[in-house]
Amino acid sequence: MVTAINGNFRLMGVIGDPIKQARTPDNINPIFEARGAAMVCIPLNIPAAHLATVWAGLKGVKNLAGFGVTLPHKQSALALCDSLDPLAERVGAVNVVRREADGGFRGYQFDGLGFVNGLRTEGHDPAGREALMVGAGGAAMAIAFALVEAGVTRLAIANRTMEKARDIADQVNRVTGSEIAVAERAEPKPGQLLVNATSLGLNPDDALPFDPALIDDTMTVAEVIAKPEETRLLALARDRGAKVHSGIHMIRGQAQLIADHLIAVGS
Template identity: 65%
Template structure:
């Protein structure tokens, strides 16, 4: 990290996941910390799913660890380990940032949905009054569903390999918002929709596509949550079909400044 000073007073921010090689947060957030004069450095931490509880105890025992980001597959397990949850994280049931509070306790927060919507808006993607199809029902998907509802998306269809999980997500959003905004359905895009891949399919070249790309067409916007690679096989196929594309890197850039300020605030 050229230009970043690291010494014995530096506070650490981790980002935990399994795998972790795809993480883009460190390279995005470290320049922000440096630019704000905050003595914090973010580093990736490979935490296998089976070892999460063990690693968690170690993280909590490190006083110079200010907090950490959370990526797949931990987002829906971490709430059970946190000492407390921010109301939004509790509502969504998924955490993507944990911060050590002044009393030493770990509190879970959720920035995925805000970051995703901020990224779309920054790139000029129209949301108000538009229909959307989201593939996936994991931690990031739940946060995005709530954020899309708040951003003015008219109707959301949730498709997932396990249909019951898609139904549960749609029901949770509708009950929390007092609407009939979300429904569970098939991964079948319709004219003009915002199509969101909120699964991990696309991290590896060998992954299958999350939907039948022959149904994609001009007028649709196909958006990813995957930031590395920046252009996934789905986005390449969508572009070839004439659809507008939106890389998952924009979700990172949409939330990283929020997370940086959140961590800096913990310095007191």
């Protein structure tokens, strides 16, 4: 843990609303310290109505190396960046912004790669499996591309607004030149990798993304929510014999990548 912060430190923020669930500081600060980087990550609670104003202010903070972006800003941040990494542009959402050498803010996207890295680290390789993902936000889009690139044989996408699910499926198929993604109802089938890519589960009384009665011991249930590490969905899935995978592994799966990017500019 960082014990002394002085004027030589560079800052990394994490912006979102709410922000109490953010686990990036817990996971990336030890990496900065282990690498001897004079950097520290802090959470910043920024409501959507104030995003553009705060963004302009962040531009003036000269020792700001960059910031992570979480709900609800991942798609709104896209238009505020001075430039975009090709993957962020393709996905249509940003989850990391880095101050470049010229002072500009460049948007990056590590959600999908971090999610797949986390799955593999925990022994849940998606290759050769069918997947059902619930959600159609910025993280969901990134995860959809990453799952297809990781070798899933079919990707069903469900969302409360099915038009948004169809939009993601169409974009994935267009980019990959395939018909691997489809928009379907959130009805788990035996053997599937089930992914909750929504914010449902941040609160204990949230609705569930799909009926837990349909979960069985042939499935793996994965979350993007990192706090709590075991959501109600994961607890119910575990009770039904399914393998479970916390959203904390997505955070850990991308923390090293984010640290690489932010440390590099100041080194």
